Amino acid sequence: MAKVWVERAEVFLFRFSLERPFRIALGTTTEKTEVIVALHDNHGRVGWGEASPSAVILGCTPDSVLAALDHLIPVLLGEDPRRIRHLVDKMDRVLLGNAAAKAALDLALHDLVGQIYGEPVWRLLGGSLAEPVETDFTVGIDSPARMAAEAKALVEAGFRAIKVKVGEDPKADVERVRAVREAIGEKVRMWIDANQGWTRAQAVWALTRMSEYGVEFVEQPVAAEDLEGMAWVRKRSPIPIMADESVHSPSEALRALRLEACDYVNIKLMKAGGLLRAKEIATICKHAGIPNMIGGMVESNLSATAAVHFALSEANVVFRDLDLGERPEAKLVARGGSAIHNGFQALADPEAPGFGFVEIRKDWLKPVRTYTVGERMRPGE
Structure with a gap:
């Protein structure tokens, strides 16, 4: 198999309002802002992941997830995405906690690796x-x-x-x-x-x-x-x-x-x-x-x-x-x-x-940052 590495990462915000407020003992949710990550390999494949911030349960906000990704994404750039355990362990050594940000990248890695091997993630x-x-x-x-x-x-x-x-x-x-x-x-x-x-x-x-x-x-x-x-x-x-x-x-x-x-x-x-x-x-x-x-x-x-x-x-x-x-x-x-x-x-x-994603509604996403091997991050428009 040809060499493969993570060449580029894109970060987006996805905001949506709930049709009906969702109330639990910890509070009421009326809208959410998710952080979406796309990891691109050097063969044009894209793996997608999501962070769902929660201040009261996860101790994070969209802004803190974005700050965490500034530390975590450079750890993945240039690396073989198939080394998932190595990369997850590496993220833990670089930054304590920040589970939602790490989840977004872990998911994107699994999606990407499934495409590399031509197999569904469940398998x-x-x-x-x-x-x-x-x-x-x-x-x-x-x-x-x-x-x-x-x-x-x-x-x-x-x-x-x-x-x-x-x-x-x-x-x-x-x-x-x-x-x-x-x-x-x-x-x-x-x-x-x-x-x-x-x-x-x-x-x-x-x-x-x-x-x-x-x-x-x-x-x-x-x-x-x-x-x-x-x-x-x-x-x-x-x-x-x-x-x-x-x-x-x-x-x-x-x-x-x-x-x-x-x-x-x-x-x-x-x-x-x-x-x-x-x-x-x-x-x-x-x-x-x-x-x-x-x-x-x-x-x-x-x-x-x-x-x-x-x-x-x-x-x-x-x-x-x-x-x-x-x-x-x-x-x-x-x-x-x-x-x-x-x-x-x-x-x-x-x-x-x-x-198994066929189409992502990219027009719903707000670009925030792009990271590329050998380049500094670029803010989204």
């Missing part, structure tokens, strides 16, 4: 089948009646698992869960996510009362840094506990498992820093007997496609929270990639190389 990651994967759909915090109506509409649209956001007032949260269960019936799976919104005592009080409504698990009932508190809640809760914001990295997964703080771990590519570290977290959990969920932030269908490839590659992922990029305004990938059909995320072409 490169060890997957054996590319069948559609069932996903839930999340209902944001609102009045019990409105949440129940939204959940019922989602079930009628084909979803068989509903995630209910809670984490505000525990009494109101119990009413939200009750109303949703009554609206969707007993056969639909129901998960809840408190997004760190409760104290230890509030969590036990609420979960004890919610248990009669067939809740399969609760995500992150207490503050992310309070793993001892989550272990305390787990011992007293009739509902299994899933760690989310408490686990970003493989080392944090190890700590959560050693403290017996959770029954499950939610993996997000933006928390982990991309596919490579996400696979490491899944391996740790697998050998500890702890199943995983694959989830995401408010993202476009570009990074949503990467999450689908991860789900297809990892048997320890038994829950899928992949209602990502489904809003019309977030569909940056015009053709190819993945999409939801009747409650299932499916790849447009499971055998397409890389992530």
